[in-house]
Amino acid sequence: MTETGPDGIATLRRVLLVVTAVVQVSLGVLPLVSHPHGPGAVISFVVLGLVAVVCAFWVLPRRPLPWPVVALGTAAVLAASVVATAALPPDGHFLDAHWSYGLVGWHLLVLLVDRVPLLLAALGAHTALDVAQFALAGTPDREEIGGAGVVVLGVTSFQLGVLLLTRALVRTARQAAEAAAERERAETRTALARRWEEDLRAGFAGQLGATVPLLADLADGVLDPRAEETRSRCALAATQLRRLFAENDDVPDPLVHEVRACVHVAERRGLAVSLAVSGAPVPVPTDVRRELTGPVAVALSGARERARVSLLRTGTEVRVAVITDGVAGSTADGGTATGRVEVERGTYGGQARMEARWRTS
Template sequence: MSEESPSGGGPCRTDHASANRTGGVAEPRATAPGDHVYATMRIILVCAAVLLQFGLGLRPLLAHGSPSRWPAVAAFVVLACVTAACCGWVLRRRPLPVALVTAATPVVLAASFCATAAVAPEQRFQAPDWSFGLVGWHLLVLLLDRARVLVAALATHLVASAGLFLAAGVPDRAAFGAAGATAFAALAVQLAVLLITRVLHRQSHEAVTEAEERDRLATRMLAAHQWERDRHSVFAGQLGATLPLLAGLADGALDPRDA
């Protein structure tokens, strides 16, 4: 990297620690500043999705003994497969591929719809409707760094579940209130996770940016000090070579016409 000297003299050259030693070109970052927040949160969300699915969803699924149980079982397996597919990247702290996110998001929503449709109408938004709150955690894993798409997917999930709930007939006030409370509690927690993650990501990005700015200022200060020391060394060398010449000319030992 070449910078102008502080006093307007010649350029002084400094090497950044992040520069490529062979080409002098800064190496690109492997990840953007703050991406480790998404990586860490995805690990937590994958663990939460697995615990909720097998800890809270498996029992009501097995207790459902009607012939419509098999679509729910298929939905359960699909959701588990989506989580397993994401683990390959999440546990290595790498972003999910766009192709995986694009394919898995509608699959998760369809699996949730099938699981909810397999539940009796009077049991929707209750414990037997195990997929309602669970699917939001799968969507968080997939779309944590895509806030707008995540909100749209959660809204689609809520509208589809509410449509199935209302399609069975107008519920009474108690059932409607219980369904509303369940939906609000599930979505509030998931949206709070999204909000907290985005705040942490922004703060991390700002901290990295400030650290890089401090490093740049420190590099410039070191370059200025080095340039000043070089100037002093050059001046001292030139002075040491000039003084004997002047002394010789003053004593007459040297002829000014001599090359």
């Protein structure tokens, strides 16, 4: 990838190709026909035109030039420059008849605009070859040398200035595009954070919706704190809130973390709780974890002295089971409204058993 990016180079190359075509027709045809040249001049003019046409097959559709095309095109352009300069009339170097000197630089720009070191080397070779042919054509006087120097400096400076200007514009456009993309990413992150915050508030509001009436009834004396049902409701509310807090923790295994949060609340109430986890972690969506751990909170809130919690994960399903010495809660209390998590409850041998199952596929 180039410094200015592939899209910027493609646009720059298209502009340079158009400029090259215009320069070759407008500034090359008249000197070629109005001054006597050798037969090699016409051949060189045609070769330069063919190079531009071949490049157009890739440049116009905004595709990068293949390396063989660049290498062969550069060689053909430099060879055409040598032949055209050799076909100049006597004393025609770096004058009006020398149409090829300024034109060749534009062809090299089209071919090597994304390879600046090679472009500078090719422009240097082109200038050196023309200067050498100029020196070998005869012994130039000081006036001719000065005139040649002005032409060389003017043409080279203009073409390099165009290169620097266009690349600066493309670089600025790339930076603006990157800034716009970064702003879009920032807006996306902000929207996601806002959505996450809204979901979090909704989750807390849903849990507090059951907790606030409980606290109000306790404060108003409607409920007796010593009653078994009241203690069970308080235990359920505490477990649900603790699980909700755990849901937002950044941990490697969120499901196990949330189940342990439910177990921790039960242990603080004095229950003897054992937890067994088997199977490798599997990704479980947040809403599914809520449905899996909701029945766990209900089952543990109804336990009296002891409970056993087991979590089993396989390639096809995730199961959470709770066995307590209390009573089984209702299916509605388990929070299985969406139906993605199957919940089974029952009493066996004086013990309450609950199992929540989610099929991964």
